[in-house]
Amino acid sequence: MFKLPDLPYSYDALAPTLSAEAMRLHHDKHHAGYIQKTNELLKDTGRRGDNLENVVRDAARSGDRKLFNQAAQAWNHAFYWHCMTPARNAPGNTLAAAIQHDFGGMDALRAKFVETGAGHFASGWVWLLAKQGRLLVVATHDADNLIAHTHSGTPLLVCDLWEHAYYLDYRNVRKKFLETWFDKIANWDFATAQFDAAHNSAGGWCFADDETALAA
Numbered sequence: 001m002f003k004l005p006d007l008p009y010s011y012d013a014l015a016p017t018l019s020a021e022a023m024r025l026h027h028d029k030h031h032a033g034y035i036q037k038t039n040e041l042l043k044d045t046g047r048r049g050d051n052l053e054n055v056v057r058d059a060a061r062s063g064d065r066k067l068f069n070q071a072a073q074a075w076n077h078a079f080y081w082h083c084m085t086p087a088r089n090a091p092g093n094t095l096a097a098a099i100q101h102d103f104g105g106m107d108a109l110r111a112k113f114v115e116t117g118a119g120h121f122a123s124g125w126v127w128l129l130a131k132q133g134r135l136l137v138v139a140t141h142d143a144d145n146l147i148a149h150t151h152s153g154t155p156l157l158v159c160d161l162w163e164h165a166y167y168l169d170y171r172n173v174r175k176k177f178l179e180t181w182f183d184k185i186a187n188w189d190f191a192t193a194q195f196d197a198a199h200n201s202a203g204g205w206c207f208a209d210d211e212t213a214l215a216a
Contacts, residue, residue, distance in 0.1 A: 001039045002052060004032045005078050005210035013086040017184045022168040027081070030164050034073040041067045052078075052207040053147055060148040072143040076125060076158065078207050083157045085187040092192035094199065095156075102135040110182050112137045113159075118175040123162045126178070128191065129153040130198040154198035156191040 007027055012020035038055070042048070045067075047055075052075050059068035091099060091106075103109040109128070117126035120139040127138050129146055131153030139161070146152045159181055160166075166177040190205075197204035 001042070002035050002074065002207075004035045005081070005207075007081055009084075009086055014084055014185050017169075017180050018084075018166075019169050022166070025168065026160075026165060027077075030162075031074070031077040034070050034077065037070040038067070038074050041070060056145070056148050068148070069143040072145050072148060075147065075207055076143065076145050077160075078210060079155065079205065080125075080158055080160055082190050082205060083159070083187050084181075084185045085189070086185070088184065089188045091188045092196075095188070095192040095195045098130075098135050098195065109135075109137070110179075113182055114175060114178045117159060117161055117178045120161055125161055126159050127155050128157040129155050130195055154194060154204055156194045156198075157186060159186075 004027075007023070010020075011023045011027075014023065038052075042055070052071060055071045056068065056075055059065075059071055090096070099106060099109050103112060113126060113128065116137050116139050120126065120141075122141070124139055124141045125145065127140065127146060129136050129138065129152075131151075135156075136153065140146070145158075146155045159178060161174065163172075166174065170177040170180075194204045196202075
């Protein structure tokens, strides 16, 4: 069974980009709900949940949409918390070179990321990923994510496009949220670590890396 991972920072650490009220609601209610429902569904089916990544992939392969939606959202949110930081930073040398090569620089990447996220219809996620030696920006619908699909690439950063992620602070202006998120709290140290892991054929971050993520 799975436990709700702690945030990597305090609830108010990302203010004013994201308020403490928004973070408490998002983490303590929405993310906690996905964890709880994942555990309930696993219990109901008699399945074990010793690895959330495998739960997500197995649910996707078997077509169990109910379990997939809850488990994938549990994973997406855990990954998302690490994609933000109160300490502003910049891409490391390896990632910076790839951004320059594939997008023409940070300004062009920012424009692509914001455009893709703002233009995405309804709920979902916008990702920066590394795939076959290239960087790409893609959006996924609802709970869908990259780990559910074979050869979909390694996620470097993700931003939540569900309204519960930004509505308290930005109302319906998703573009403003994305611009501020990218400029102020995107965690480029984490993205660089993910990029280097992909380049070295390592696994990168997984849910169990959070010490509180797995129940005894």
